[in-house]
Amino acid sequence: MHIRKYITRNITRTLYSLFTAAVILLPAAWSAAADFEVTPFAGYTMGGEFHDAVTGKALSFNDTSSYGIMLDFKQAEDSWIELYYSLQKTSLKADQGPFFGNPLFDVNIEYFHIGGTYGQSTGKVRPFVVGTIGATYMDPKGAGLNPETKFSLSLGGGVKFYLSDHVGIRLDGRWFGTFIGGSGSVFCSEGKCLIDVQGDVLSQFSANAGVILAF
Numbered sequence: 001m002h003i004r005k006y007i008t009r010n011i012t013r014t015l016y017s018l019f020t021a022a023v024i025l026l027p028a029a030w031s032a033a034a035d036f037e038v039t040p041f042a043g044y045t046m047g048g049e050f051h052d053a054v055t056g057k058a059l060s061f062n063d064t065s066s067y068g069i070m071l072d073f074k075q076a077e078d079s080w081i082e083l084y085y086s087l088q089k090t091s092l093k094a095d096q097g098p099f100f101g102n103p104l105f106d107v108n109i110e111y112f113h114i115g116g117t118y119g120q121s122t123g124k125v126r127p128f129v130v131g132t133i134g135a136t137y138m139d140p141k142g143a144g145l146n147p148e149t150k151f152s153l154s155l156g157g158g159v160k161f162y163l164s165d166h167v168g169i170r171l172d173g174r175w176f177g178t179f180i181g182g183s184g185s186v187f188c189s190e191g192k193c194l195i196d197v198q199g200d201v202l203s204q205f206s207a208n209a210g211v212i213l214a215f
Contacts, residue, residue, distance in 0.1 A: 035074030039170050041210025042067045045088045048109070048204045049095070050186070050195050058095040059195060061107065064088055066206060068111075070170075077121040084113040084132050084154075086206065092140070092187075104194075105142035109204075111176060112137065113154060128172075129157040136178040136202075144189040150202075152178040160212060168212035178202040 048061035068086030075081050087110050091103035112134045119128025136152040158172025180186075180202055185193030 036215045037070075037072040037080075038213045038215075039070040039072070039210040041070065041170070041208045043086070043206050043208035045086075045090075045109075045204055045206045048202055050197055050202070051199050052195050052197075059092055059104070060095050061090045061092055061109070061204075062103070064090045070210065072117065075116070078118060080117045082115055082117055082130065082132065084111065084115070084134075086111045105140055105145070107141065108139040110137040110139070111135075111152065111154070113152070115154070124162050126160045126162070127157070128160065130172065130174065131155050136176070138186075140187050142187070142189070145187050145194070146189060148186050150178045150180065152176055162212070166214045168214065170210045170212050171208070173205070173207045176204045176206065178204075
């Protein structure tokens with residue numbers, strides 16, 4: 001258990017370091033293009049269900065608000081490289097049984113992703129599609145519970161409304177798939193795990209709205 005905790009902690013630190021380094025270095029790498037967008041956003045994230053292989057019961061995350069930031073660097077006229085970060089503060093609840101609907105414990109879900117968008121390059125209204133890959137970091141707030149870091153990807157699309165050359169509004173929707181691996185245990189403490197997972201992918205859906213600041 002100590003080894004697992006050590007590995008999880010170091011994976012998380014590595015993800016934070018890589019994300020921070022990308023935020024610092026990528027603007028310089030694309031400075032020649034002189035096209036860079038920062039989009040702080042607020043959203044609503046839904047879904048996320050576990051099936052317990054032992055009890056057969058379902059546990060799911062509450063649908064709650066989320067927020068984050070998108071950094072986009074123009075690569076070509078119709079494509080952008082994107083860094084995406086979001087945070088959802090939610091709770092895990094039982095979908096059936098005597099504790100139906102009651103929160104079991106709070107969980108912070110963070111997505112650290114990199115990918116790109118492709119879409120219309122001219123006009124005030126510009127639709128696009130987006131795809132990213134990265135990591136999902138699930139941090140349970142129950143006493144002694146260990147966080148989980150899993151590989152994930154997202155697919156989605158949206159539209160940008162440019163009010164001027166430097167300000168706009170961005171609306172997008174995304175599906176996030178976090179790969180659990182078919183079996184295993186999550187949210188463990190001192191050798192005991194709350195859930196023996198059955199299934200391959202944990203799915204969530206997010207709708208976001210943000211303000212584009214273009215440079």
